[in-house]
Amino acid sequence: MTKRRKYITKKKSQKQKQKRIMANFLFITGIFAALACWRHVPKNISHGHESVAADADVFLGNPPGSTTDIENREEDKVGTDAVYNMPGEGSAGTDWHLILVNPWNYLPKDYEVSLMTLESGYQVDERCAADLQSMLQDCQAAGFCPVICSAYRTEEKQERLFQNKVNRLISRGYSEEDAKVEAAKVVAVPGTSEHQLGLAVDIVDASNQMLDESQEHTKVQKWMMENSWRYGFILRYPNGKSDITGIIYEPWHYRYVGKKAAKEIYEQEVCLEEYLDMKQQR
Numbered sequence: 001m002t003k004r005r006k007y008i009t010k011k012k013s014q015k016q017k018q019k020r021i022m023a024n025f026l027f028i029t030g031i032f033a034a035l036a037c038w039r040h041v042p043k044n045i046s047h048g049h050e051s052v053a054a055d056a057d058v059f060l061g062n063p064p065g066s067t068t069d070i071e072n073r074e075e076d077k078v079g080t081d082a083v084y085n086m087p088g089e090g091s092a093g094t095d096w097h098l099i100l101v102n103p104w105n106y107l108p109k110d111y112e113v114s115l116m117t118l119e120s121g122y123q124v125d126e127r128c129a130a131d132l133q134s135m136l137q138d139c140q141a142a143g144f145c146p147v148i149c150s151a152y153r154t155e156e157k158q159e160r161l162f163q164n165k166v167n168r169l170i171s172r173g174y175s176e177e178d179a180k181v182e183a184a185k186v187v188a189v190p191g192t193s194e195h196q197l198g199l200a201v202d203i204v205d206a207s208n209q210m211l212d213e214s215q216e217h218t219k220v221q222k223w224m225m226e227n228s229w230r231y232g233f234i235l236r237y238p239n240g241k242s243d244i245t246g247i248i249y250e251p252w253h254y255r256y257v258g259k260k261a262a263k264e265i266y267e268q269e270v271c272l273e274e275y276l277d278m279k280q281q282r
């Protein structure tokens with residue numbers, strides 16, 4: 001072997017060694033990060049968790065620290081009668097990531113979605129899974145502990161959440177008819193929940209599992225609100241947009257819209273409804 005070749009071979013093996021050390025380092029760091037988060041993961045957050053209901057009391061101001069039903073609490077509708085006619089973005093196709101589902105736009109009939117199951121057991125549309133995972137990993141790498149507490153829901157699941165709410169109101173003395181009207185004000189009517197798309201996830205900070213506005217002050221939410229657009233996700237129900245979204249401010253509900261739209265929505269500080277409206281007018 002010539003001197004030069006020897007030198008190259010030596011260099012190569014040094015590089016391989018460095019690579020191995022770096023891989024080991026990343027692996028060990030990963031384990032520590034995962035352990036740190038795991039310690040903080042609230043054990044009572046789980047898919048299908050049923051606890052005390054969030055109901056109309058939500059709007060009367062529950063005392064801080066009162067029990068919250070993670071599944072029912074989110075997508076608390078603002079109880080407006082506004083009719084918001086959006087362009088037919090409901091069909092699948094190239095704009096699958098911009099599909100609009102809100103109190104006035106039902107999920108398209110027979111909507112089909114290919115799901116991917118995440119490590120946590122939650123499922124999302126497989127087309128947004130990689131970006132979601134990158135986002136969560138980067139949030140962890142920044143030193144925070146994001147925890148998914150809701151993702152894809154079937155129509156049956158949403159129906160069950162809605163019916164639970166109706167039942168609780170009936171047990172409080174409401175007629176069935178009135179109970180349904182009241183329930184619809186605080187739990188998304190089956191077919192109008194974005195979670196049925198598989199493109200929405202509720203993410204909380206492991207240190208605070210309350211689905212209320214206190215969430216916005218957590219480190220995870222601060223990071224998410226600043227960075228989620230880079231991964232194609234938007235904070236779907238921002239503060240001050242409830243009249244348009246039909247849903248109260250939810251600093252935990254993120255929706256995948258693709259990177260291009262997410263960047264524009266973030267930069268222009270609009271909600272999805274406004275963005276789609278602008279897009280149509282262009």
Ligand SMILES: [Zn+2]
Pocket residue numbers: 074075150195200201202252253254
């Ligand atoms: Zn949600």
